[in-house]
Amino acid sequence: MKKILNKPVLAVGPFHPLQEEAEFFQLTLDGEIVTDIDMRISYNHRGIEAISETLQFDQVPFLVSRVCGICSASHPLAYVNAVEEIAGVTPPERAQYVRVIINELERIHSHLLWFGLAGHFIGYDTVFMWTWKYREPVLDILEEITGNRNNYGNVCVGGCREDIPNEMLPKIRQKLDELEKKVEMLVKVVLDDPVIHARLKGVGILTKEAARQYAVAGPTARGSGITIDVRRDDPYAAYADLDWNVITQEEGDVFAKAVVRLLEVLESVKIIRQALDKLPDGPIAIEIKEIPPGQGCGHAEAPRGETFHYVRSDGGNRPVRHKIRAPSFNNVPSFRASCIGQHIADVTITLAAVDPCYSCTERLAVVDSHNNVTHDYETLLKLSREKTAMIKRQVL
């Protein structure tokens, strides 16, 4: 790298084995401060919207559960919400509760996955090991109900495919009790840690106005003081009958987003307990003969935010247009607002705070024209960890 550039550019991506999609970030640097960010996505574009137009209405849920491995319950749910809106049908009550339980289990495992990775990136591997250990029983429950740890394929237009057997309910309750204790411990121990405070507070701030401008969703918005949650605002499934709190924080920094996610896990436990108590008996699906012409907007609160599906039908057996918007599509561009002005050692965790991007740093090359130094993923991760170690020394 002998060539002298006017502005050093840090390239992050595009390949990353931990992540469901490849992304590419170019950070323009002044010294160690980020002055601009440019993003490229779609290295894995699979044309799912176009494929959807070739499938029948009841085949599409299996397709859209493959949009994202982690949100594989939210996408089909948003889609069936849209189609059921067109058809004007309401699925049986038991199906509504089963949908709630599957979705909240998904939220718990996704938030714990994020928290573990966030810990890993700032050099807290104990957090990583522990949270992933606590996450495992949740995946076991999902596997027992649906047959899969991910890609559940459990919702269909008009209801659900697999029921939760009543004999399983005590076991789920017991696992939840165990999990709740562990998460409460995580909230207390980890978030009272002065090093984590020093490392995450005031980092990667997304202001309320910027959050509105970038139309962000989910924990990213709620961490910036925007109280939106589809489950409360436009209740689908059985959420209208359940009682829980929407967690928000005002600060907009990485710490606020971590707090939102951890407390949401506890709220999800609360929701599942109520759903298990109220779970009515009865059928789990109704048969729908045909979908009339019309258009429907369906949305669901995925772990990362609002998943939006727009479906248009012309009365045939296939959608004529199916638009999918995953929450990350809106959350990722907000880096432009949250990363600029940050130190490079903080970029890893700022990108991670939005959740799809815990990691876009697995393969990256840093070109620093001032010193003619080339960094890669290892050295960048080292920078992030050294900063934590430095703070630890100062605090202790």
Next chain:
Amino acid sequence: MKQEELKARLEEIKDKLIAIEQPRDNRIYLLCEAEDAYAVDKFLFEEMNLRFVITTGIDSDDCFEVLYHFANDETGTFVTTRAFIRDHENPSIESITPFIAGAEWIERETHDILGIDFKNHPNLRRLILSDDWPEGVYPLRKACVLSKAKELEKELENEKDTE
């Protein structure tokens, strides 16, 4: 904003709309021509403080449609602007990215897959298509899908003939 207030505010832009459709209480569609979409969206976002959700581009038979979905979270209502672009040869519409930063990506995506030109977009580079994708081929246009299908059909027939 309560539902009654929302409806009362929508009356203010009625002269820009072709019609207001409301299939359900909390799903409102505002039909308008492409030229008026910018003003309608600006009103929804800046005056009524609705949350921008996403844009959908659709290739209908004789026109293009661009749908701007906005949400009023207090009542869980979607207000969707349905703008019709009548020029099927060179579709274009005013970009809303200058006042909604979050619309940048979706307008680039819609430009990629449907070939709709977003005027005054600050950065209309490719987002979805790969760098070696041919210029002027828009994968989600109906004509593109049909011509591709015909090509494949021909190829299959040729294969059969050679067998």
